[in-house]
Amino acid sequence: MxxxxxxxxxxxxxxDRAEMLERASQAGVTHILCPAVSSATHDRLLELCGKYPKTSQEKRPPLTCEQSGADDNFAPTAVGVPTCRPMMGVHPTEVNGNEGWREELEIVEDHLATGRFCAVGEVGIDLHWSHDFLPQQTEAFERQIELALRYDLPIAVHCRDAWAETLAVLERYRGRNLRGVMHAFSGGMAEYQRVTALGDFVFGVGGPVTYKRNLWPELLPQMAREHIVLETDAPWLAPVPHRGERNEPAWLTYIQAAVAAILSVSEAEVDESTTQNAKRIFGL
Ligand SMILES: [Zn+2]
Incomplete structure (x- = not known):
């Protein structure tokens, strides 16, 4: 997964990062794709992805006691752990009220030039908290889409209470081979169809698929199988039976089970198709 x-x-x-990653590995998670939010946490993002660069299938030598010092939050464990791959981008709400948002974009641009990222993300438009920064969020979104096209990377799109605005931007890039993932997808069939008409886009199914009322039981059976990927959005959006707790990648199993139940297929089938889709979009 x-x-x-x-x-x-x-x-x-x-x-408990090492233990959390070990639980993920034991649950069958082979890769965790990590979206950037703002420059305040870039160091953490790059440090983590620098230390967990291998697939869980690869054998690692056991660490000595000195190497696994407790002060090192990102120390790899001796057992296989998921490969963590970084994305790079400015989250739309980080633009709100931030006089330095254009500098944030420049930092993103510099990072992307290093070629170590699997996607531009997370980027998009979020009008949940305020409508006041729509022009800035739109410009940031567009500039980051241009970067994705320049470096031939997918985009991880965050869209909250902003479907019309987000689709208006995406549709300006029709025919440009833009590809990506609609993270924490919250639209309906109409939005699904408009996005898939633009290019190779997949849709992130997360914890809400396990909640009592959600859009997925109606939507998933109508979607093409090659459009579905799994995500936790950890530490947020924990699935039932952990709703409200800190989320973690090992709990992807609950999301996988819910998708399998809705589609009346085996969990292994969900694993196989969503893994293939993620590999295709993110070039893993
Ligand atoms: Zn996120």
Missing amino acids: IDTHGHIYLEDYDA
């Missing part, structure tokens, strides 16, 4: 969206470099995991 591939967790296509997890902020596991955040402080939330400093106390």
